[in-house]
Amino acid sequence: xxxxxxxxxxxxxxxxxxxxxxxxxxxxxxxxxxxxxxxxxxxxxxxxxxxxxxxxxxxxxxxxxxxxxxxxxxxxxxxxxxxxxxxxxxxxxxxxxxxxxxxxxxxxxxxxxxxxxxxxxxxxxxxxxxxxxxxxxxxxxxxxxxxxxxxxxxxxxxxxxxxxxxxxxxxxxxxxxxxxxxxxxxxxxx
Amino acid sequence: xxxxxxxxxxxxxxxxxxxxxxxxxxxxxxxxxxxxxxxxxxxxxxxxxxxxxxxxxxxxxxxxxxxxxxxxxxxxxxxxxxxxxxxxxxxxxxxxxxxxxxxxxxxxxxxxxxxxxxxxxxxxxxxxxxxxxxxxxxxxxxxxxxxxxxxxxxxxxxxxxxxxxxxxxxxxxxxxxxxxxxxxxxxxxx
DNA sequence: CAACACACTTAACAAATGGTAAAAACGAAA
DNA sequence: TTTCGTTTTTACCATTTGTTAAGTGTGTTG
Numbered sequence: 001x002x003x004x005x006x007x008x009x010x011x012x013x014x015x016x017x018x019x020x021x022x023x024x025x026x027x028x029x030x031x032x033x034x035x036x037x038x039x040x041x042x043x044x045x046x047x048x049x050x051x052x053x054x055x056x057x058x059x060x061x062x063x064x065x066x067x068x069x070x071x072x073x074x075x076x077x078x079x080x081x082x083x084x085x086x087x088x089x090x091x092x093x094x095x096x097x098x099x100x101x102x103x104x105x106x107x108x109x110x111x112x113x114x115x116x117x118x119x120x121x122x123x124x125x126x127x128x129x130x131x132x133x134x135x136x137x138x139x140x141x142x143x144x145x146x147x148x149x150x151x152x153x154x155x156x157x158x159x160x161x162x163x164x165x166x167x168x169x170x171x172x173x174x175x176x177x178x179x180x181x182x183x184x185x186x187x188x189x190x
Numbered sequence: 191x192x193x194x195x196x197x198x199x200x201x202x203x204x205x206x207x208x209x210x211x212x213x214x215x216x217x218x219x220x221x222x223x224x225x226x227x228x229x230x231x232x233x234x235x236x237x238x239x240x241x242x243x244x245x246x247x248x249x250x251x252x253x254x255x256x257x258x259x260x261x262x263x264x265x266x267x268x269x270x271x272x273x274x275x276x277x278x279x280x281x282x283x284x285x286x287x288x289x290x291x292x293x294x295x296x297x298x299x300x301x302x303x304x305x306x307x308x309x310x311x312x313x314x315x316x317x318x319x320x321x322x323x324x325x326x327x328x329x330x331x332x333x334x335x336x337x338x339x340x341x342x343x344x345x346x347x348x349x350x351x352x353x354x355x356x357x358x359x360x361x362x363x364x365x366x367x368x369x370x371x372x373x374x375x376x377x378x379x380x
Numbered sequence: 381c382a383a384c385a386c387a388c389t390t391a392a393c394a395a396a397t398g399g400t401a402a403a404a405a406c407g408a409a410a
Numbered sequence: 411t412t413t414c415g416t417t418t419t420t421a422c423c424a425t426t427t428g429t430t431a432a433g434t435g436t437g438t439t440g
Contacts, residue, residue, distance in 0.1 A: 060331065062335055066335060068331065068334045068335050070327065070330065070331050070334070071327075082320070082323065082324050082327065083324045083327075083328070086320070086324070093331070126316045126319075126320070129316075129319060129320050129323055130272070130276070130316070130319050132323055133272065133319055133322055133323040133326065134272050134273045134276070136323065136326045136327060136330070137260065137261075137272065137273075137326060138273070140260065140326070140330060141250065141258065141260050141283070143366075144258045144260070144366050145252055145256060145258050145363075145366050146366075147395095147396070147397090147427095147428090148396075148397070149396090167417070167418090168417075168418065169416095169417070169418085173335075176333075176334050176335050176336075177397075177398085178397080178398060178399080179417080179418070179419095180397090180398080180399085180400095180418090180419080180420085181396090181397055181398070182418095183418060183419055183420080184397090184419085184420085186418095186419095187419080187420090337397095337398090337425095337426070337427090338426075338427070339426090357387070357388090358387075358388065359387070359388085367427075367428090368427080368428060368429085369387080369388075369389095370388090370389080370390085370427090370428080370429085370430095371426090371427055371428070373388060373389055373390080374389090374390085374427090376389095377389080377390090
């Protein structure tokens with residue numbers, strides 16, 4: 001599992017062999033079952049997760065009590081509640097396992113320690129943030145102007161693996177439609 | 191105008207007095223009329239804009255020929271087509287003046303030169319990117335699960351100034367609804 | 381001023397989506 | 411297996427939004 005993290009980081013920047021164990025030793029391996037809570041809404045998020053296997057999702061509850069899925073994170077993606085992690089303010093969203101998942105966790109204090117030992121790690125995380133920003137903007141733009149069916153088609157095209165692994169209701173709450181609507185759309189597509 | 195840029199940057203990090211002219215000399219001042227093109231879709235975007243006055247918007251055209259407004263940038267916001275600017279790939283969106291606007295422009299090569307002279311500028315831009323990522327995620331999440339009227343109310347609450355200054359059709363294309371729908375929604379709210 | 385282009389509004393109808401409810405399918409636990 | 415709870419499907423109706431079309435400004439240009 002720790003190898004997977006190193007392999008991924010190597011895609012962005014060469015990691016000296018001798019640094020590998022420094023990096024991995026800062027992370028802790030954990031497993032979760034579908035529906036399990038990785039992080040609870042309302043607390044300050046001091047963890048950064050790296051998904052090794054499975055899918056996790058960022059979730060909040062709106063004023064009507066409806067679950068909203070902000071986004072999914074799958075294999076080889078970092079995930080946290082960025083605002084809470086950065087500002088140390090209470091998070092307005094939690095993190096749930098959308099299916100069985102294996103993750104590596106690093107706490108904020110350990111991450112800062114890692115930055116001290118290996119300053120280039122900060123640059124990697126900054127670069128990942130920029131890539132993530134580009135990705136978020138792209139997702140918004142491809143969804144813009146599409147109706148529910150169009151959004152679902154785009155989602156499936158861009159994330160065929162996620163579409164197969166997580167419950168329908170989670171995808172519906174990600175697309176901003178009701179499970180009934182998504183079920184209807186799936187039938188129409190078949 | 192250049193003072194405005196320095197004032198804004200000072201909110202993020204203290205700028206030594208002697209650096210101010212180094213920074214501002216890298217930027218060029220330009221004015222645009224409503225509807226003017228700041229950057230044309232399809233080209234490689236090598237400019238980073240800082241809005242001093244007015245509102246600009248990122249625009250693309252979908253397969254049906256409909257204009258889509260990705261987002262607006264107003265006073266004291268940096269704006270570029272980030273993917274194109276970073277990867278030097280052709281941009282799939284252009285930048286238009288949503289109302290009369292005054293901006294400071296820095297080219298990519300001049301920005302890289304500025305990074306060399308003042309390395310802390312890179313940290314500032316990285317921090318701005320992270321803030322922008324948090325903002326994009328927040329916008330998406332507050333819109334999620336809202337109907338068209340809810341999205342419009344949220345937009346007006348969060349951007350009362352923009353709502354008053356730019357054409358209705360641009361806001362409609364930002365919300366992903368037709369101008370007719372937005373006109374109807376405005377009437378209902380009155 | 382007149383003519384024109386463009387943005388905005390309004391209306392009538394069609395299509396898509398939401399709300400409610402109930403049934404069916406599925407999985408977990410006793 | 412049976413039971414229970416949850417997810418998914420289906421159906422019906424209400425509401426929202428899109429589509430089309432026409433009318434009303436408003437500003438610009440000749």
